[in-house]
Amino acid sequence: MTGLVSVLIDGVIYSSYLFIIAVGLTLIYGVMKILNMAHGSLYALGAYVTATLVGYWFAGGFNPYFSFLLLPLAAVAVGLVAGPVIERGLLRFMYGKDEIVLVLVTYAVLLILEDVIKLVWGVESYSAFQPYGLLGNFDVAGLPYTVYDAMLVVVAILVGVALTYVLTQTRQGKLLLAVIHDREVSAAMGINVGRVYLVTFTAGTMLAALGGALIAPKVSVVPAMGVEVIVLAFAVVVIGGLGSLPGAALGACIVGLVRSAAVHFLPEVELFSIYFVMALVLIFRPKGLFSAPEARKI
Amino acid sequence: MNRSDRTLVGLGVALPVFLVAGWFLPNWLQSLLVLALGKGLVVVGLVLLMRTGLVSFGQGLYYCLGAYAAVSVGRIFKLPDSILMSDAIVMPLFGGLVAGVVALVLGFLLANYRAIFFAMLSLAFSMILYGLLVKMSVLGSSDGFNLAYKTVVGITVPAQAQLYTLYAVSVVMVFIVAFALHRYLRSHFGRLAEAVRDNELRVEYMGTSVRYVVHVNYVIAAVLAGLGGGLVGLSIGHVDPDLAYWTTSGEFVFVAVLGGTGNVAAPILASLVFEWIKSAAYQYAPYTWQMVLGICLLLVIMFLPAGLWSVFKRGAGRA
Numbered sequence: 001m002t003g004l005v006s007v008l009i010d011g012v013i014y015s016s017y018l019f020i021i022a023v024g025l026t027l028i029y030g031v032m033k034i035l036n037m038a039h040g041s042l043y044a045l046g047a048y049v050t051a052t053l054v055g056y057w058f059a060g061g062f063n064p065y066f067s068f069l070l071l072p073l074a075a076v077a078v079g080l081v082a083g084p085v086i087e088r089g090l091l092r093f094m095y096g097k098d099e100i101v102l103v104l105v106t107y108a109v110l111l112i113l114e115d116v117i118k119l120v121w122g123v124e125s126y127s128a129f130q131p132y133g134l135l136g137n138f139d140v141a142g143l144p145y146t147v148y149d150a151m152l153v154v155v156a157i158l159v160g161v162a163l164t165y166v167l168t169q170t171r172q173g174k175l176l177l178a179v180i181h182d183r184e185v186s187a188a189m190g191i192n193v194g195r196v197y198l199v200t201f202t203a204g205t206m207l208a209a210l211g212g213a214l215i216a217p218k219v220s221v222v223p224a225m226g227v228e229v230i231v232l233a234f235a236v237v238v239i240g241g242l243g244s245l246p247g248a249a250l251g252a253c254i255v256g257l258v259r260s261a262a263v264h265f266l267p268e269v270e271l272f273s274i275y276f277v278m279a280l281v282l283i284f285r286p287k288g289l290f291s292a293p294e295a296r297k298i
Numbered sequence: 299m300n301r302s303d304r305t306l307v308g309l310g311v312a313l314p315v316f317l318v319a320g321w322f323l324p325n326w327l328q329s330l331l332v333l334a335l336g337k338g339l340v341v342v343g344l345v346l347l348m349r350t351g352l353v354s355f356g357q358g359l360y361y362c363l364g365a366y367a368a369v370s371v372g373r374i375f376k377l378p379d380s381i382l383m384s385d386a387i388v389m390p391l392f393g394g395l396v397a398g399v400v401a402l403v404l405g406f407l408l409a410n411y412r413a414i415f416f417a418m419l420s421l422a423f424s425m426i427l428y429g430l431l432v433k434m435s436v437l438g439s440s441d442g443f444n445l446a447y448k449t450v451v452g453i454t455v456p457a458q459a460q461l462y463t464l465y466a467v468s469v470v471m472v473f474i475v476a477f478a479l480h481r482y483l484r485s486h487f488g489r490l491a492e493a494v495r496d497n498e499l500r501v502e503y504m505g506t507s508v509r510y511v512v513h514v515n516y517v518i519a520a521v522l523a524g525l526g527g528g529l530v531g532l533s534i535g536h537v538d539p540d541l542a543y544w545t546t547s548g549e550f551v552f553v554a555v556l557g558g559t560g561n562v563a564a565p566i567l568a569s570l571v572f573e574w575i576k577s578a579a580y581q582y583a584p585y586t587w588q589m590v591l592g593i594c595l596l597l598v599i600m601f602l603p604a605g606l607w608s609v610f611k612r613g614a615g616r617a
Contacts, residue, residue: 037548093600097599099413100353100414101599103355103414103417104595108593108596109592111588112589112593114588115588115592119585227545231544235422268433269433270433271429272426272429275423276429282411282418282422283407286410286415
């Protein structure tokens with residue numbers, strides 16, 4: 001029983017973190033039809049910036065509780081800098097090319113960003129562990145969990161609710177949905193599609209960086225972290241259906257729970273199980289669990 | 299007709315040149331070339347798929363399978379000290395065979411998928427293999443295996459001639475594949491691939507099964523990837539699960555785009571260029587070699603959308 005509870009709790013915590021990363025990826029895909037491979041590097045960038053900021057904060061002896069503000073701050077900073085640079089500087093010249101070519105373009109960005117990170121931060125690992133233990137622990141069924149992890153779940157839910165609200169209730173969000181539905185007609189109706197793309201990509205970048213910022217206190221920040229996370233994020237969004245917000249949530253839950261179950265009961269199959277589920281979903285629902293039917297093109 | 303002849307003549311001239319020149323090359327260059335040729339075979343397969351409009355982000359699956367099969371051929375059949383155990387020709391061929399059989403099975407499924415979904419499902423399959431291999435202690439877990447060959451068609455090769463022999467084996471294999479595929483691409487069935495890419499429905503209306511075309515090309519691509527994996531395994535002397543990791547597959551797609559789909563020789567040429575850029579970048583810019591590769595990729599996508607081969611083609615067109 002205790003095993004089952006801890007599987008569930010670990011799974012939910014891991015799912016929240018996956019959701020935050022994957023939702024940015026699915027947002028960018030939904031609007032721009034770009035499967036952004038560089039998403040993993042932007043996530044790593046968020047983690048590195050956070051680690052650096054947190055390091056300075058605690059070295060400077062400032063109030064430790066305010067260090068939590070550094071996490072979203074790092075995410076916003078990375079998003080505002082890297083997002084527009086990549087979108088305006090590179091991607092906008094590529095629109096209209098084949099989906100696969102766009103994947104390769106972002107793959108090139110990934111290669112470049114990986115080395116940028118190594119140039120700036122070197123190859124040694126960083127850690128920003130201080131905020132992690134700051135809020136203390138609580139027990140569930142006799143097992144201790146940190147309040148930080150619980151906070152992660154809350155943040156994920158907030159992100160999901162906020163995005164849903166923006167997309168369905170605000171004018172900007174409705175414009176975005178119109179662009180998703182039909183880019184050309186939206187442009188003809190006077191929507192500034194270029195701006196929608198810029199905002200979307202920047203928001204997606206912020207979400208990637210937020211994922212990195214939130215995970216930074218939990219793990220050691222190392223160069224390969226972006227490359228590892230991007231295939232996981234792919235698995236999540238593909239399971240849920242590319243471009244679907246509830247899909248990303250469901251995909252994150254599935255991958256999170258499968259992984260935590262595998263880790264608890266059969267650690268050998270941890271990696272295998274995630275991609276096995278991904279393949280299984282693709283076999284039975286080729287376009288993911290939440291996907292709109294599409295007419296066959298002639 | 300003219301152009302087809304030119305490719306055949308070119309290949310025919312290049313074969314002896316490669317074989318003779320290889321003898322005089324320094325060791326490091328020989329092993330670099332074996333690596334490039336082996337990976338070139340994988341990319342040739344990928345290009346074959348691209349002609350049907352499909353891009354696989356999981357070709358590492360067959361590359362890795364081929365390499366592991368090459369190692370385990372002796373272990374599986376329990377034939378110590380036999381030809382099978384350590385033959386430079388049998389090992390890669392067995393790798394290709396295993397990859398082909400697996401592709402034949404998976405192909406029934408994958409032949410239904412297109413575009414990004416094909417890419418993602420093949421990615422999932424390759425990551426499944428990676429996840430399995432990393433944890434399987436029978437197959438060396440994340441450390442992998444060492445492998446070496448001792449014989450060629452049963453004849454024992456002395457240690458000092460091993461590198462050149464492997465080089466010669468790779469060159470001959472690559473050229474046989476290139477000749478065969480050149481014929482295949484010019485055949486009726488080979489041409490169907492491009493028709494599928496341009497308009498699937500029309501191909502169906504004309505009475506050909508699109509699934510069948512995709513399936514056949516998929517299996518050929520996998521056999522080539524397995525063959526290439528076996529050669530690369532022999533050239534490095536080591537196989538590990540990273541061969542199936544998604545970055546390996548990404549590299550193949552990179553090289554395929556670099557070369558373009560214009561000719562059988564294009565991916566092999568691109569593979570040679572790629573390994574050269576990679577080793578040069580690694581030597582002169584050890585901390586930024588990935589960045590160099592990334593920038594090269596962007597430049598090719600922007601300025602040579604049809605790949606390196608289009609440079610030659612343009613020249614040939616004017617002449």
